[in-house]
Amino acid sequence: MSNALKIKDLNVYFGDHHDLFQAVKSASFTVEKGSSFGLVGESGSGKSTILKALTGLAPQWEGEMTVAGQQLGLKRDRSFYKTVQMVFQDPYASLHPRQSVDQVLSETLKLHGFSDINDRIEALLKDVGLGPAFRFRYPHQLSGGQRQRVAIARALASEPQILLLDEPTSALDVSVQAEILNLLSDLRAEHGLTFVMVSHDLAVVSHMCDQTAVMRNGEIVEIISIEDMRAGKTAHDYTSQLLHASVNRVA
Amino acid sequence: MSSQASSLHAWLTSETPTSRRQARWAAVYKGWLSLKSNHMAMAGLAIIIALITVAALAPWLAPHDPFVQDLGNRLQPLGAEGHVLGTDSLGRDILSRLIYGARITLYIVALVALIAPIVGLLVGTISGYAGGWVDLVMMRITDIFLAFPRLVLALAFVAALGAGIENAVLAISLTAWPPYARMARAETLTIRGSDYISAIRLQGAGPLRIITKHIWPLCISSLIVRVTLDMAGIILAAAGLGFLGLGAQPPSPEWGAMISEGRRFLLDHWWVATMPGLAIFTVSLAFNLLGDGLRDVLDPKDSSS
Amino acid sequence: MTTLLDVKNLWVKFPTRNGIFDAVRGVSFSLGKERLGIVGESGSGKSMTGRAILQLIRKPGMIEADHIALQGQNLLNLSEKQMRSVRGKQISMVMQDPKFSLNPVLTVGDQIVEAYRLHNKASKAEARAKALEMLEAVSIRDPERVMKAYPHEMSGGMGQRIMIAMMLIPNPEILIADEPTSALDVSVQGQVLSIMDRLVKERGMGLIFISHDLNLVSQFCDRVLIMYAGRVVEVCQADKLHEAKHPYTQGLLGSLPKFDAPRPRLEVLNRDPAWREAPSVESTS
Secondary structure, eight states, X not given: OOEEEEXXXXXXXXXXXXXXXEEEEEEEEEEETTOEEEEEEOTTSSHHHHHHHHHTSSOOEEEEEEETTEEOOSSOOHHHHHHEEEEOSOTTTSSOXXXXXXXXXXXXXHHTTOSOHHHHHHHHHHHTTOOGGGTTOOGGGSOXXXXXXXXXXXXXXXXXXXXXXXXXXXXXOHHHHHHHHHHHHHHHHHHTOEEEEXXXXXXXXXXXXXXXXXXXXXXXXXXXXXHHHHTTOOSSHHHHHHHHHHHSOOO | OOHHHHHHHHHHHOSSOOSHHXXXXXHHHHHHHXXXXXXXXXXXXXXXXXXXXXXXXXXXXXXXXXXXXXXXXXXXXXXXXXXXXXBOTTOOBHHHHHHHHHHHHHHHXXXXXXXXXXXXXXXXXXXXXXXXXXXXXXXXXXXXXXXXXXXXXHHHHHHHHOSSHHHHHHXXXXXXXXXXXXXXXXXXXXXXXXXXXXXXXXXXXXXXXXIIIIIHHHHHHHHHHHHHHHHHHHHHXXXXXXXXXXXXXXXXXXXXXXXHHHGGGTTXXXXXXXXXXXXHHHXXXXXXXXXXXXXXXXXXXXXXX | OOOSEEEEEEEEEEEETTEEEEEEEEEEEEEOSSEEEEEOOTTSSHHHHHHHHTTOOOTTOEEEOSEEEETTEEGGGSOHHHHHHHHHHTEEEEOSOHHHHSOTXXXXXXXXXXXXXXXXXXXXXXXXXXXXXXXXXXXXXXXXXXXXXXXXXXXXXXXXXXXXXXXXXXXXXXXXXXXTTTTSOHHHHHHHHHHHHHHHHHHTOEEEEEESOHHHHHHHOSEEEEEETTEEEEEEEGGGGGGOOSHHHHHHHHHSOOSSSXXXXXXXXXXXXXXXXXXXXXXXX
């Protein structure tokens, strides 16, 4: 039972009966506990949709999804959200514009049934490298990197085991990206987290993950370890193409 | 500026608030500062505050009893002795009636401003967030209300409910909520799909909490703006009902009813109808100016710091 | 090398509630028939520099400079009407997202034809022929079909190629490309860049390539200006970017995760306040 996450023959659909669009086509993969798994692909490949189906944000799916030994049904209960949390792509869009850092975190903590809220907020802020001075600020008083730290703190509030990262740094400058990626690595080591990271950037995935699925048009074309990928031992042409394009940027 | 006031200013404008209370007050203070820099809005606010003061202090401010008739002294012109704004057809002092009428106007405005946006907010956000058939049913009902001309619908309601201020308020509210519902729904639809709503859903928050704590705060500011801009329309609708004899009943000094009474003497004694007309105009304009200013302050899309 | 554009001591200022904010602070450079990259992080003033050349800074922003000389002619002395004929005809600009640059209710063909006829006296048929030729030049396989299509029917890469076609039709001397490939997938990026590169070379144009992507710029450009807080902190040959001397440039390079050189932690940039104050580096081409 060392699987944190198991997905089998997952299909995800968008739209209604008249124009149904299949965004993910029979995707299967398993993520070991404590490991870090990447989902790479170009826009529209369905990589983010898998995270949405997993978290219940895309309700039209079929297949099997197992999280920490529990098979998922149509509804997600509180205990699921205590196990699995997500960090969104754009920190400018994932924080409520009218809520201060304190409000965001205290509401999250209350929802998860914690009572020592003040102490926990301070600990969370410290965890993500923000001082207590940030506690009562509103999103517009924060930079992009600081906002993403707040979003990470929110995701960590319920003390989850699995963290889903949906392009967590693609909206940030490279120097800020480095800070956030370092922070995520530290947190993973500290809390023994399992990561599932969606990205279009092979360099970021190779830095963060042990293994990655390569997706195209809703299908997983290959699941490959980062070492094999670095060594060029790709099984599928598309993976090699992607690799080539991200190293030699000018064709 | 005294040192106490300047330290308060520093406390309020601090970029690093240290308590929930300070953060909240700082946000309010920033809005106030930006409203204060808008002179037209401040003029509007001043007029409205003046109106409220006048209404509150009516018994002390009014030179005469607004209901006492003096037929020997009827239709006195402007500046007549003891009657600055003249008297009406029954010899009642117009200024006093305007001052007492401010109470009725404020009463109507306050009630409508409470009922219509709240109904609209409820209908709009529930409809927008729930989607599906709930949305369909609620929005078709809204459409039915929107399909009638507002005053005609209000007339029908008053005719059914009976004339009187309370019924007029009810009728105006019943016709005023659909635009708010539409607006709240449109905002909800854009907010619903945003990442911060997804994020709170992932914390296990239910629809009730999401609507009241996360969607309402974002809709309310635009509703407040819309209400202040609509105030003028509400005052005019109330005046219109009064004018048609379906709102406030004589001898109540409601401004619309005063115009209605003065209409008969418009050619020879123009001030009888014109003075309440000017009062309605001024107050409507004040609400419009304030609404315009508030829009700049409260617009959630404006993230400039 | 012949100098196409010479910018001297360029400032872009925005009045704010707390005084004047300088988005660009005394930037000087010259551009020949080359690919000049401008890199920097958000807020470094790189886009503002590109826009200021075309005087596309929205009010109340102000542009000040000793001169912005296009082949000896100071653009700052031109009227708005004269500037309009410079834009597009002599200097063109490609923006980040084609979705916002194309009019959604007109067909692609109509827009290209219109763009051409704006600067050239040509019959509709002539302009159409030219448009088809240009679409072929940006490697669009079925130009006839694309001409009849609306922008929303195009993919991002296709849209950006159309933008490039549109911007190059009047044969400008300089193309300013502001993050032209940032909204595109990596595989499409390569195609778009090579098309742009080919056309710029064939026509002997100067290219100003604005980007946040250091690797991309070092592979694609000839020369690079690195901007920080509105100033140019370093100028270097693009292929020698990895030997950059300024600590900011070095820090940026160190903060990038590298596919072929794994390390447990990425370097974190420590910003030295002195970088802000140091005067702009002059470029010598």
